[in-house]
Amino acid sequence: MVALQEILLLVDLDNDTSVPVFQVCEWHSPEQLKKLLDLELRDGGEAESEILQRCRDAIRYSVKTSHPRFFNQLYAGMEPYSMVASFIAEAVKTNLYTYEVAPVFTLMEDAVLRKMIKVIGWEEGGDGIFNPGGSLSNMYAVNLARYRYCPDFKEVGMFSAPRLVILTSQECHYSISKGAALMGIGTKNVYTVPTDERGRMIPSALEEKIMLAKSEGAVPFMVNATAGTTVLGAFDPIDEIADICEKHNLWLHVDACWGGAAIMSKKHKHLLKGIHRVDSVAWNPHKMLMASLQCSAFLVRDKTSLLQHCHSARASYLFQQDKFYDVSYDTGDKSVQCSRKPDAFKFWLMWKALGSRELEQRVDRALAMARYLAEEIKKREGFRLVLEPEYANVCFWYLPPSMRNLPESPELWKKLHTVAPVVKQRMMKKGSMMVGYQPLGEKANFFRMVVISPQVSRQDLDFVLNEIHNLGKDL
Amino acid sequence: MVALQEILLLVDLDNDTSVPVFQVCEWHSPEQLKKLLDLELRDGGEAESEILQRCRDAIRYSVKTSHPRFFNQLYAGMEPYSMVASFIAEAVKTNLYTYEVAPVFTLMEDAVLRKMIKVIGWEEGGDGIFNPGGSLSNMYAVNLARYRYCPDFKEVGMFSAPRLVILTSQECHYSISKGAALMGIGTKNVYTVPTDERGRMIPSALEEKIMLAKSEGAVPFMVNATAGTTVLGAFDPIDEIADICEKHNLWLHVDACWGGAAIMSKKHKHLLKGIHRVDSVAWNPHKMLMASLQCSAFLVRDKTSLLQHCHSARASYLFQQDKFYDVSYDTGDKSVQCSRKPDAFKFWLMWKALGSRELEQRVDRALAMARYLAEEIKKREGFRLVLEPEYANVCFWYLPPSMRNLPESPELWKKLHTVAPVVKQRMMKKGSMMVGYQPLGEKANFFRMVVISPQVSRQDLDFVLNEIHNLGKDL
Numbered sequence: 001m002v003a004l005q006e007i008l009l010l011v012d013l014d015n016d017t018s019v020p021v022f023q024v025c026e027w028h029s030p031e032q033l034k035k036l037l038d039l040e041l042r043d044g045g046e047a048e049s050e051i052l053q054r055c056r057d058a059i060r061y062s063v064k065t066s067h068p069r070f071f072n073q074l075y076a077g078m079e080p081y082s083m084v085a086s087f088i089a090e091a092v093k094t095n096l097y098t099y100e101v102a103p104v105f106t107l108m109e110d111a112v113l114r115k116m117i118k119v120i121g122w123e124e125g126g127d128g129i130f131n132p133g134g135s136l137s138n139m140y141a142v143n144l145a146r147y148r149y150c151p152d153f154k155e156v157g158m159f160s161a162p163r164l165v166i167l168t169s170q171e172c173h174y175s176i177s178k179g180a181a182l183m184g185i186g187t188k189n190v191y192t193v194p195t196d197e198r199g200r201m202i203p204s205a206l207e208e209k210i211m212l213a214k215s216e217g218a219v220p221f222m223v224n225a226t227a228g229t230t231v232l233g234a235f236d237p238i239d240e241i242a243d244i245c246e247k248h249n250l251w252l253h254v255d256a257c258w259g260g261a262a263i264m265s266k267k268h269k270h271l272l273k274g275i276h277r278v279d280s281v282a283w284n285p286h287k288m289l290m291a292s293l294q295c296s297a298f299l300v301r302d303k304t305s306l307l308q309h310c311h312s313a314r315a316s317y318l319f320q321q322d323k324f325y326d327v328s329y330d331t332g333d334k335s336v337q338c339s340r341k342p343d344a345f346k347f348w349l350m351w352k353a354l355g356s357r358e359l360e361q362r363v364d365r366a367l368a369m370a371r372y373l374a375e376e377i378k379k380r381e382g383f384r385l386v387l388e389p390e391y392a393n394v395c396f397w398y399l400p401p402s403m404r405n406l407p408e409s410p411e412l413w414k415k416l417h418t419v420a421p422v423v424k425q426r427m428m429k430k431g432s433m434m435v436g437y438q439p440l441g442e443k444a445n446f447f448r449m450v451v452i453s454p455q456v457s458r459q460d461l462d463f464v465l466n467e468i469h470n471l472g473k474d475l
Numbered sequence: 476m477v478a479l480q481e482i483l484l485l486v487d488l489d490n491d492t493s494v495p496v497f498q499v500c501e502w503h504s505p506e507q508l509k510k511l512l513d514l515e516l517r518d519g520g521e522a523e524s525e526i527l528q529r530c531r532d533a534i535r536y537s538v539k540t541s542h543p544r545f546f547n548q549l550y551a552g553m554e555p556y557s558m559v560a561s562f563i564a565e566a567v568k569t570n571l572y573t574y575e576v577a578p579v580f581t582l583m584e585d586a587v588l589r590k591m592i593k594v595i596g597w598e599e600g601g602d603g604i605f606n607p608g609g610s611l612s613n614m615y616a617v618n619l620a621r622y623r624y625c626p627d628f629k630e631v632g633m634f635s636a637p638r639l640v641i642l643t644s645q646e647c648h649y650s651i652s653k654g655a656a657l658m659g660i661g662t663k664n665v666y667t668v669p670t671d672e673r674g675r676m677i678p679s680a681l682e683e684k685i686m687l688a689k690s691e692g693a694v695p696f697m698v699n700a701t702a703g704t705t706v707l708g709a710f711d712p713i714d715e716i717a718d719i720c721e722k723h724n725l726w727l728h729v730d731a732c733w734g735g736a737a738i739m740s741k742k743h744k745h746l747l748k749g750i751h752r753v754d755s756v757a758w759n760p761h762k763m764l765m766a767s768l769q770c771s772a773f774l775v776r777d778k779t780s781l782l783q784h785c786h787s788a789r790a791s792y793l794f795q796q797d798k799f800y801d802v803s804y805d806t807g808d809k810s811v812q813c814s815r816k817p818d819a820f821k822f823w824l825m826w827k828a829l830g831s832r833e834l835e836q837r838v839d840r841a842l843a844m845a846r847y848l849a850e851e852i853k854k855r856e857g858f859r860l861v862l863e864p865e866y867a868n869v870c871f872w873y874l875p876p877s878m879r880n881l882p883e884s885p886e887l888w889k890k891l892h893t894v895a896p897v898v899k900q901r902m903m904k905k906g907s908m909m910v911g912y913q914p915l916g917e918k919a920n921f922f923r924m925v926v927i928s929p930q931v932s933r934q935d936l937d938f939v940l941n942e943i944h945n946l947g948k949d950l
Contacts (some may be wrong), residue, residue, distance in 0.1 A: 025578075033578055039586035040786050041823070045830035051556065054827060055563060058820065062567045062579045072576055078568065081526065086565045088530060090558060092537045093550070093768055100903070101547055103500075103508055104537045109516035114577050132607035133814040143657055157661025163634045174788035181786070184617055184659025186632030231792050264562050286814070293568055295816050311656070313649035315915035317706050317923070322893075324900035336653050339608040339761070339769050345533065348516070352529060355520035418797075425799035428575070438792035448792070 023431030024070050025063045033061060068455045069433035069463065074230070074258050077453025079290040085349035086292035089342050096130075096340045097318055097332035099325060100447050105342030106329055112344040112351070116283065119356075120264055121276030129334050130343045134257030135175030137282035137298035138224070140307075140336075142166065142179045144300060145222035147278060147310040149368050154310065158184050165213040166190045168224035169236055170441075171469030173255055178227040181256055189218070198387055200233030207244050222251040227272050228259020231440055231448055232386070233393030235259055239274030252278040257296065259391055261288035262383035264356065265363040271390065285347040288366065288392065289359060289453055292346045295325060306335040362454055369451040370394050373461045380465060386446050394449040398423065398468045400475040417444035419475050426471040433464055482682035488815065497704060498906030499545050500538045501835060508536060517898055535693055540814040543930045544908035544938065547704070549733050552928025554765040560824035561767035564817050571605075571815045572793055572807035574800060580817030587819045587826070590792040591758065592774055594738055594831075596751030602782050603634055603774040604809050605818045609732030610650030612757035613699065615782075615811075617641065617654045619775060620697035620726030622785040629785065633659050640688040641665045643699035644711055645916075648730055651699050664693070673862055674709030676700060682719050702747050703734020706915055706923055707861070708868030714749030725822035727753040733769065734866055736763035739831065740838040746865065763841065763867065763927055767821045782809040832848050844926040845869050849934045855940060861921050869924040873943045875950040892919035901946040908939055 028036060033227030037057055047055075066078035096104045096109065113128035131137045146153055153161065164185055168176050170192040177187045191213060194205045206223065213220045223237040223245050227298060238254060245252040254275055262268040263275065275281065281299055286295040289342050300307060310334040332340065351359065370392045377383040377396050382404055386395035397416055406412045420437035427433050434449045449464065454456065503511060512532055521529075539545060541553035568575045571584065588603035606612045621628055622637065628636065639660055643651050647669040652662045666688060669680045681698065688695045699722050700711040713729060720727040729750055737743040737760030738750065750756065754776055761770040775782060787808040794808050807815065826834065845867045853856040854873050857879055861870035872891055881887045895912035902908050911923045924939065 028578070030574060030578070030582065030801055034582055037579065037582060039582055039823075041590045041831070043831045045828050045833055048828075051824065051828045054824060055559065058560075058563060058579050058583075058824075059567060063569060063576050065576070066569050073572075075568070075570075080944065083565060083568075084530065085533075087562055088533060090561045090565060090767060092534060093540050093553065093558075094538060095548070095550075095768060097548075099505060101538050101540070101909075103503070103505070104512065104533050107505065107509055107512060107514060108533075111516065115516045132816070133812045135811065135813045139657075139811075153659065153661065154656045155663045157638065157664050158633050158636045158659040158696070159636055159661075163632065173813070174790040175813055180632070180656060180788065181788075181810050182614075182627045184628065184633040186628065186630050186634075188630045188789075189632050211585065230790075236764050252525055254565050264943045284814075292565060293570060294816060296814070311653065313652045313656075313662075315649040315705075316915070317911065320896070320913060322896045322920070324896065324903075325504055336610065336614075337608045338610045338648070338650055339759075339771070341607070341769060346515075348535075349526065349529060351516045353520050353523075353526045354661070356516070356518045365700070420690055421795070421797045428705045428799075434576075436792065438795060440791070445795075 022064060022067065024067045024434050025428060025431050026061055027428045027431060028061065028293070036061065063434065067140070068453065068457070068460050071449050071451070071464070072286045072434040074450060075290070075452065076450070077290050077455050079292065079350055080291065080348040081353040082292045082346045085346040089210065089345050091471045094342065096342050097330065097338065099329035100323070102342060105345050106331060106349045109331070109342065109344035112348050113297065113299065115351070118298055120281060120299065122301045123191055125299045125303060126299055127303070127305070128297055129307060129331070131296050131298055132294050132337070132341070133177065134173070134255070134282050134296045135178060137257070137296050138173065138175045138253070138255055139179035139183065140298045141224070141253035141280045142183055142185070142222060143252065144302070144306050144310055147306065148184070148251060149219070149406070151222040151309070163189060163218040163469045165218045165220045166222050166224060167193055167206060167209055168219055169193050169195050169226055171195050171199045171229040171232060171234060172226045173230055173257070175461060195234065198390065199229050199232035201236040201241065203237060203240040203244060206241060210244070210248055210250070220250055222253060225252065225254045225278070227254050227256035228391055230258065231393065231438060232395060233259070233389060233391035235271045235390060238272060238278060240275040242274050251280070253280045253282070255281050255282050256280050257284040258287050260284070261363050262391065264359045266360065267364055268367060287364060289347070291349060291350060295343045295346045311336055365454055366392050366451050369456060369458070369461065372458055373449060373451065376461065376465060382469065383465065392451050394445050394451070397446045398472055400472050402475065404471065413444045419472055420445040420447055422475060423468055423472040427467065432467055435464060497539060497542065499542045499909050500903060500906050500908060501536060502903045503536065510947040511536065538909065543928065543932065543935045546924050546926070547911045547924055548908040549762045550765070550768060550927065551925070552765050552930050554767065554825055555655060556825040556828040557767045557821045560821040564820050566730035568816065571817050572805065574804035575798070577817060578744055580820050583823045584806070584817065587823050588772065588774065591772055595756060595774065597776045600778060601774055601776045602778070602780070603772055604806070606773055607769050607772050607812070607816070607929070608651060609648070609757050609771045610846070612732070612771050613648065613650045613728070613730055614654035614657065615729035615773045616699070616726070616755045616757065617658055617660070618696060619777070619781050619785055620728065621658070622781065623726060624694070624696040626784070638664060638693040640693045640695045641697050641699060642668055642681060642684055643680070644668050644670050644701055646670050646674045646704040646707060646709060647699055647701045648705055649803045650731070653670060670709065674704050674707035674866065675717065676711040678712060678715040678719060681716060685719070685723055685725070695723065695725055697728060700727065700729045700753070702729050702731035702750070703737070703866055705733065706868065707870060708734070708864060708866035710746040710865060713747060713753060717749050717752040724754070728755045728757070729753050730757050732757050733762050735759070736838050737866065739764070742839055743842060744848065747857065753893060755904045762821070763838060765927060766825060770818045786811055811920055829913070834907045840929055841867050841926050844936065845931070845932060847933055848924060848926065851936065851940060857944065858940065861918065867926050869926070870921050872921045873947055873948050874918070877950065887917040894947055895920040895922055897950060898947040902942065905946070907942055910939060
């Protein structure tokens with residue numbers, strides 16, 4: 001068999017990545033890469049030396065997401081303790097159905113969830129579960145909110161129900177819509193609430209939308225507030241939204257998948273002010289806190305076993321009630337999944353190794369670096385911030401010299417819209433870095449830099465700005 | 476940082492596991508284990524030596540699911556190539572949103588899906604996606620079937636829809652109910668069809684239930700056939716069910732999560748006769764084919780991009796349409812997830828290394844071993860088969876000597892019902908093996924042995940029967 005050690009040497013995890021010598025990516029078009037990889041699966045197997053080459057190729061042509069110049073997604077870098085945990089979890093190979101088959105990970109999940117609940121500030125405790133991604137966590141929130149509104153839906157479906165409405169900001173993650181579609185609520189029954197100039201939900205507009213839905217004879221049952229929007233990194237004002245939800249008896253969920261990490265920091269937790277009042281929270285430690293993919297928690301303040309009641313199917317082959325131990329530790333029936341990976345372990349081990357204080361320092365450091373980047377952008381000719389960052393998202397335009405003296409006009413923005421895609425293409429073909437871009441509403445394509453990893457230095461950030469200029473100055 | 480090599484030595488992956496020297500598990504009650512693990516997460520971190528001890532403990536107290544005497548779930552054993560792939564996937568750390576960020580794994584997923592589609596026999600091709608578990612794959616089927624019945628539900632929800640009905644056998648996996656609850660259809664609108672004495676759906680009874688639903692004014696829209704039921708390993712007669720579905724214009728999904736592997740074998744593929752006619756299939760290579768957890772494919776025969784239409788949300792920050800490459804390779808929007816792991820790679824690498832022929836031989840070997848076990852059970856006093864196995868599930872009762880001469884009576888079965896839980900408790904406390912048990916309908920608790928791994932020998936199977944007798948003979 002292929003020696004594991006050999007693979008690990010290839011992956012080169014133990015190397016010092018502070019000196020980037022490799023490219024972030026080695027670009028090939030899909031058609032080229034298909035030829036390089038020899039993807040076909042055949043009747044006969046291949047020799048070990050060939051398989052080792054397949055492994056080398058898989059690594060070589062994959063994007064180096066742990067590279068300090070990878071800024072393309074809301075995850076980056078490599079957290080070694082978490083990665084060790086993920087390797088152990090793979091090797092131990094189990095599912096979190098029952099205590100019987102996953103005793104260690106069942107208890108670790110419980111410990112991590114309790115700690116997260118404590119950090120959030122739910123003094124009377126709560127419940128929770130790790131899910132394969134924040135989208136599913138957000139869907140859990142929708143399902144629990146719906147179940148609280150009417151538990152009968154679980155059995156009879158929504159065919160004779162009044163039209164249910166979810167309220168969320170126009171900047172929210174698309175999983176709210178995906179969830180509404182999947183769950184039979186419908187994307188049109190997701191009412192989007194306008195945001196202010198910084199991307200935050202406007203509470204008065206929320207209340208107007210609630211009244212609108214009611215005036216239509218619909219039933220608003222849930223508000224989704226976002227703590228750290230995907231593009232701008234905006235934080236909806238939870239406290240004010242909680243007031244409105246209390247008044248109208250609505251479930252308040254906070255999608256803190258990206259921004260939840262701020263709560264680890266004394267300096268930045270004000271961004272989540274009021275989170276102790278909400279009904280549920282989605283928080284992905286695999287984003288800002290750098291746990292290995294995936295590591296996504298759903299947390300609920302309820303203490304009446306709502307997760308269990310809402311999702312249970314009581315399969316008799318798995319959740320036997322005549323076991324010899326306390327079957328309340330068989331937590332699998334809280335999930336909509338059957339097989340479920342022990343993702344909590346990846347967060348538990350790194351938290352154990354680093355302690356809360358180091359997690360706090362990492363958040364503070366990342367946000368300080370984002371601040372540094374924003375200040376650099378303000379200093380440099382040709383760069384323009386989309387808005388002052390509140391969190392780790394630094395959004396900006398790059399204007400090539402040819403556009404710098406053009407008057408502000410739709411024509412300028414139309415030209416500018418084409419810049420980021422070309423710069424992106426060039427950076428990927430060169431492999432020097434990866435930064436995302438997107439339009440937003442009426443705004444032309446802009447870059448979104450996200451600073452996460454402690455392996456990122458000021459030099460890396462300077463490099464990004466210089467490189468964008470080098471790649472785009474002729475446009 | 477903790478040396479990866481050290482961890483791997485602990486996990487002992489390279490050892491010859493054909494000679495089991497370790498226990499399958501080291502049982503501790505939740506309260507005891509909490510003390511042993513020191514789960515609390517603190518402000519300060521721990522030294523590396525302590526973290527290494529935490530890793531050792533996590534491994535030590537976890538169940539050894541790769542042990543040749545672990546028969547507790549529908550997965551077992553260790554497939555070294557697949558595990559190498561899972562380590563690489565962890566280290567490369569990426570999500571399958573886009574070609575841009577996951578070029579290699581995007582193409583590998585496509586290659587594996589195409590190959591699986593070919594094996595199934597959909598001559599005109601199809602589409603598919605890997606999901607975190609078969610439950611979600613089954614839910615994808617429900618969602619696509621519903622979308623085909625009425626695409627408007629995606630936008631407007633099901634509030635003014637007629638009552639929709641899913642039909643499935645009474646032996647189906649509980650994810651069908653979980654899905655119906657989550658998706659707003661309701662568990663009561665899952666009509667269960669009776670099964671024959673071998674646990675297979677009775678086609679005439681299916682048609683009766685369809686007519687019943689229609690007579691109630693409801694709309695049957697989908698039939699779920701199970702290929703390899705969880706407990707008995709039964710295969711619903713797909714061909715006959717397909718006739719009925721064609722007649723009534725119903726979506727036919729096959730939950731082949733467990734039994735799909737039979738299609739790799741010329742000898743056993745008859746179990747899935749008719750699968751080339753169905754609309755969708757869920758098939759988990761992480762079960763019988765031993766890919767690392769999780770590895771679950773959803774396959775759909777449709778060629779009109781139904782997956783995309785049904786699930787897409789077109790997030791502009793991720794699925795930009797002005798990219799410089801063919802964005803049809805950005806497959807992430809087919810998913811209800813956002814973050815999604817490259818699970819296909821775990822199957823691709825092992826298939827590449829072993830070839831289809833070796834996969835076939837493994838299936839044949841596992842089913843031959845199950846047959847051996849069934850014959851042994853028939854030979855041995857005190858053991859009684861629940862039914863002749865069709866697949867790898869061998870279900871049987873053990874009667875301790877004190878019960879062997881009792882007349883067949885409700886009292887005997889009541890007594891027998893208590894035997895398996897006690898034997899299970901004793902095997903776990905001893906750590907000698909792990910075998911599942913459950914009741915089924917009117918049937919008293921029985922053992923379900925599942926033979927999967929090529930590391931399992933006849934000696935291991937003999938051991939299981941001897942050990943059950945040793946542990947239960949005094950009852």
